[in-house]
Amino acid sequence: MKKRIMALALTAVLVLGSLTACGKDDSKDAATKTDEVAETNKESDETDQTDTGKEKFYIWSWNDEFQGMMENFFLKDHPEYKDKYDFQYVITGTDAYQEKLDLAFEGSGAEDAPDLLLLEADYIKKYVSSDNTLKMDDLGITAADYPNQYNYTVTTAQDERDNSQKGLSWQAAPGEFIYRRSLAKKYLGTDDPAKVQEMIKDWDSFLEVARKISKESGGATKMLSGPDDAFRPYMSARTSAWVKDGKLTVDPKMEEYLEFNKILETEGLTNGTTQWSDAWAANAGNDSTFGYFGSTWFVQWTLMANAGDAETGTYGDWAMTQGPQWYYWGGTWVAAGKECSNKDLAAEIIRYFTCDEDAMYNYSVEKKDYVNNTAAIKRIIDDGKGTFDFLGNQEYYKIFAETADQIDTSIMTAYDQKINDAFHVEAKAYATGEKDKETAIADFKSSVIGQFAELTE
Amino acid sequence: MSNSNSKSEIQRRKKKTIEYGRFGYFFIAPFFIVYLIFSLWPLLYTLGLSFYEYYASNGGASYVGPNFIGLKNYMSEIKLFITDFSKILGNIAGSPQSIGNAFYNTFYIWFFNFVPQILLSLLLASWFTDIRIKLKGQGGFKVMMYMPNIITAATIAALFYSLFAVGGPGDQFLVGLGLKEKTFDLLNDTGFRRLLIAFIQFWMWYGNTMIILIAGVLGISPSLFEAAMVDGATSKQIYRNVTLPLLKPILLYTLVTSAIGGMQMFDIPKLMIKKAADYKTETISMYIFKHGISTRNLGKGATASVLLFVVTLILSLILFYIMRDKDEIKERKENKKYMKKIGKE
Numbered sequence: 103m104k105k106r107i108m109a110l111a112l113t114a115v116l117v118l119g120s121l122t123a124c125g126k127d128d129s130k131d132a133a134t135k136t137d138e139v140a141e142t143n144k145e146s147d148e149t150d151q152t153d154t155g156k157e158k159f160y161i162w163s164w165n166d167e168f169q170g171m172m173e174n175f176f177l178k179d180h181p182e183y184k185d186k187y188d189f190q191y192v193i194t195g196t197d198a199y200q201e202k203l204d205l206a207f208e209g210s211g212a213e214d215a216p217d218l219l220l221l222e223a224d225y226i227k228k229y230v231s232s233d234n235t236l237k238m239d240d241l242g243i244t245a246a247d248y249p250n251q252y253n254y255t256v257t258t259a260q261d262e263r264d265n266s267q268k269g270l271s272w273q274a275a276p277g278e279f280i281y282r283r284s285l286a287k288k289y290l291g292t293d294d295p296a297k298v299q300e301m302i303k304d305w306d307s308f309l310e311v312a313r314k315i316s317k318e319s320g321g322a323t324k325m326l327s328g329p330d331d332a333f334r335p336y337m338s339a340r341t342s343a344w345v346k347d348g349k350l351t352v353d354p355k356m357e358e359y360l361e362f363n364k365i366l367e368t369e370g371l372t373n374g375t376t377q378w379s380d381a382w383a384a385n386a387g388n389d390s391t392f393g394y395f396g397s398t399w400f401v402q403w404t405l406m407a408n409a410g411d412a413e414t415g416t417y418g419d420w421a422m423t424q425g426p427q428w429y430y431w432g433g434t435w436v437a438a439g440k441e442c443s444n445k446d447l448a449a450e451i452i453r454y455f456t457c458d459e460d461a462m463y464n465y466s467v468e469k470k471d472y473v474n475n476t477a478a479i480k481r482i483i484d485d486g487k488g489t490f491d492f493l494g495n496q497e498y499y500k501i502f503a504e505t506a507d508q509i510d511t512s513i514m515t516a517y518d519q520k521i522n523d524a525f526h527v528e529a530k531a532y533a534t535g536e537k538d539k540e541t542a543i544a545d546f547k548s549s550v551i552g553q554f555a556e557l558t559e
Numbered sequence: 560m561s562n563s564n565s566k567s568e569i570q571r572r573k574k575k576t577i578e579y580g581r582f583g584y585f586f587i588a589p590f591f592i593v594y595l596i597f598s599l600w601p602l603l604y605t606l607g608l609s610f611y612e613y614y615a616s617n618g619g620a621s622y623v624g625p626n627f628i629g630l631k632n633y634m635s636e637i638k639l640f641i642t643d644f645s646k647i648l649g650n651i652a653g654s655p656q657s658i659g660n661a662f663y664n665t666f667y668i669w670f671f672n673f674v675p676q677i678l679l680s681l682l683l684a685s686w687f688t689d690i691r692i693k694l695k696g697q698g699g700f701k702v703m704m705y706m707p708n709i710i711t712a713a714t715i716a717a718l719f720y721s722l723f724a725v726g727g728p729g730d731q732f733l734v735g736l737g738l739k740e741k742t743f744d745l746l747n748d749t750g751f752r753r754l755l756i757a758f759i760q761f762w763m764w765y766g767n768t769m770i771i772l773i774a775g776v777l778g779i780s781p782s783l784f785e786a787a788m789v790d791g792a793t794s795k796q797i798y799r800n801v802t803l804p805l806l807k808p809i810l811l812y813t814l815v816t817s818a819i820g821g822m823q824m825f826d827i828p829k830l831m832i833k834k835a836a837d838y839k840t841e842t843i844s845m846y847i848f849k850h851g852i853s854t855r856n857l858g859k860g861a862t863a864s865v866l867l868f869v870v871t872l873i874l875s876l877i878l879f880y881i882m883r884d885k886d887e888i889k890e891r892k893e894n895k896k897y898m899k900k901i902g903k904e
Binding site: 200201204225227228229231232233262328345373374375376378380381516517518520523524526527530531534537541544545548552553554555556 | 612614615616617618619620621623639652653654656657721724725726727743744747833834835836837838849850852853854855856859
């Protein structure tokens, strides 16, 4: 009997042991799974209804923006495609997007290989300069189809090797400084964009205003939400690329940024948040933050989403001006994957969103997205539709249009996203006094070179 | 007639038994096939890759290699390891940020997770199994202690991240107490973040370890405890001289699985950072992920994986050596001696 108990107990230990071993693995799997589920619940809903007999068309993206555009615009204007094709949206979330794309391109013949994929400014060069994306020529789209696109959006999506067009964008992403009208009246005496622009026309005066706001509000209101908010304008001020001929270089403007970032941090001129953190987004709905640097998509995706309504929140209390520096931030391009199963359909979708002036006009008026079509933009401004009640009915398309003309992305590289990431880490270490400037820059360089085997100092 | 009949009967039976024997192989075949394809082959392939120069260049647009370069990958990783440790020891300025840092972080987090974990689990296991105390509501306690393990790691990481993020409760608490003047990024502090991750791991796994240890203690024959009690041993003596020695195999099992699990720590530390380039609490698995999967330097990722394997192997062997049964080895030696003696005579 005792032996039996002993045996039972031992088996229990063994079973428990194997359970824990599984448990460890499971928790990992489960973690990633829940992530996926959370981010792709729409996708999985759709994949459940399989075998409808319709041809499947896979569109890859990191968020559901394009899915909404397809459903609310393209398929409404072209309902016939709804019956013919089964559109599948593979939505991965920002963090895992590139890794999943790389794996999808590596294994060929997968059913859900991207037919169309969306690419963000920070890594578009990586995909258009590879064989993973198709030439627009192969889809039958030529330069004559898009005469009114902003030139920078065209050159950005060209293959570095032969300058062939690999992707097209439906939006331009000029960036502005967007500030709170009521706070501007309170601390600066005016909310007129032209007068505010005069006050923050360069970085020194920007800092002066930041100090003034912090002092007069008694620390309750800060100029920016976090010290890293000014990163994008400084990025656009650079004159040399991060990587030139396999050499990593730090532009003098980025060294200036290090100092600027440190002043913001040490003098406490911001609320100390990091970009994309919860607190950073939430500050758009309260009086703790005077303004944000943001581009076209930023207005809806971040500001409007967190501003709340007009009574309790900050809706309608915003205004826009250029700020110390023209810049662009982000932008999304559409490209066709190398194993695109239906080139005609891919071309049809790309044409609809990036070439068709009327479609772009409608889309822009309805979604307030600044489209990549100068003719459509001009029509919108002329029709008096370039205003937005969120920005106190300011004619904001005019301001975007002025900035968009200046955008130059010639120093964009395929490495940008990972290099920017590494730079943020060291900029913070320098700002908080953890390291001196030389060490921070040296650490930045070794961090980047450690990640990219082909780069040298 | 009947004779030949029974003969064929036997033959048939024999045939049957042989067939049954074959079924065993059929049943285990799927495991071996899956293992060969999805475990063994990738293992060998990784080992092979570590001798090649093979990486995505131009930010990932195209590939360089594979070119055979022998041990060069290992040499460069070992060089990085040495540089990192001179940085940790303060001989060179700058932050350690490559493989040495990753190993250091992994060990650091594992140590501060495992030592408190095993101590607390042993204590709880002894309480729950003590015949004299007879704790009430044991089931409830066990469920509560096991609970953190049921929640997915991603959820827990997100929870702790927002607890200590800028403007979060942790930050507000410190500012409210007047310990900090302004809002402060607690998670930017390397030491704090390491200990926080260690604490999360500890909190998630101590219930699990406790259950294993309880099962281990219950597996010891109660007559031994009774005998010790009759002999007048105190609880402490019983614990030290009866429970612990007999718990050794289970302790060894816990130690080894925890060491292997700790070496592969990935989810919590990965989810505690917002920028992939943040190496402050990078563990070795994150290092492998960053190089092998994110930037697709396959040679470097494979090399780091092989090094991780070697370190895990050494660590496990050390643990096995420390926890070996000294009495048994002694007995075996004496037996051998005795046998020799008999042989001589």
